[in-house]
Amino acid sequence: MSTVPIDIRISTRADAATLTCLHQDAWRYAYRGIIPAVTLEKMIQRRDVRWWERMHRVGGQALLLEFDHEVAGYATFGPNRVRKLALGGEIYELYLKPQYQGVGFGKRLFKEARRRMRERGYTGHLVWSLGANESACRFYEALGGKEHARTIEALGGLKFEKIAFVWR
Numbered sequence: 020m021s022t023v024p025i026d027i028r029i030s031t032r033a034d035a036a037t038l039t040c041l042h043q044d045a046w047r048y049a050y051r052g053i054i055p056a057v058t059l060e061k062m063i064q065r066r067d068v069r070w071w072e073r074m075h076r077v078g079g080q081a082l083l084l085e086f087d088h089e090v091a092g093y094a095t096f097g098p099n100r101v102r103k104l105a106l107g108g109e110i111y112e113l114y115l116k117p118q119y120q121g122v123g124f125g126k127r128l129f130k131e132a133r134r135r136m137r138e139r140g141y142t143g144h145l146v147w148s149l150g151a152n153e154s155a156c157r158f159y160e161a162l163g164g165k166e167h168a169r170t171i172e173a174l175g176g177l178k179f180e181k182i183a184f185v186w187r
């Protein structure tokens with residue numbers, strides 16, 4: 020019997036091209052039918068390989084989950100950006116390739132991001148999700164997140180509700 024390795028590691032600049040493709044696939048799959056197509060494509064194009072290279076050059080990193088030596092998903096996290104919410108950390112992004120969704124990888128990445136935030140001394144954390152991204156909302160609820168705040172964001176001339184899920 021052979022075993023397939025699942026590994027979580029920190030990205031480097033050499034992962035920029037992989038992250039570009041993963042981001043494109045995951046965003047098209049997650050937001051098609053939610054964000055207007057032209058706006059969605061513009062958002063995706065802004066995240067080209069140069070964007071990911073620059074992110075690493077200025078000290079940014081992503082947490083990568085590898086399945087059988089292939090990057091299946093990523094998470095980014097750091098300090099909470101909304102000061103009036105008294106929480107230390109924030110998961111900024113958590114995206115899996117469509118073919119790797121629904122088999123527990125999101126939960127693994129989430130838990131590892133959470134562990135690393137605790138290690139850095141962050142007390143509690145939050146995640147923002149579009150309310151219309153119902154699948155992501157159900158995922159965060161399944162992981163114990165509690166809805167804490169709502170806000171409105173304008174994208175492509177439309178208004179979208181964003182929900183903050185919180186873990187204390």
Ligand SMILES: CC(C)(COP(=O)(O)OP(=O)(O)OC[C@H]1O[C@@H](n2cnc3c(N)ncnc32)[C@H](O)[C@@H]1OP(=O)(O)O)[C@@H](O)C(=O)NCCC(=O)NCCS
Nearest residue numbers: 049114115120121122123124125126148154155157158161
């Ligand atoms: C959202 C996402 C990260 C979840 O990762 P995933 O690997 O598909 O989810 P998992 O298989 O790890 O599920 C973890 C738990 O959430 C539950 N869950 C996941 N999606 C769910 C859904 N749509 N409805 C109900 N429960 C759900 C699972 O049943 C599981 O519960 P358990 O721990 O009790 O078994 C992933 O599907 C994804 O990348 N989606 C597209 C991008 C996206 O929307 N990202 C979030 C942006 S805010």
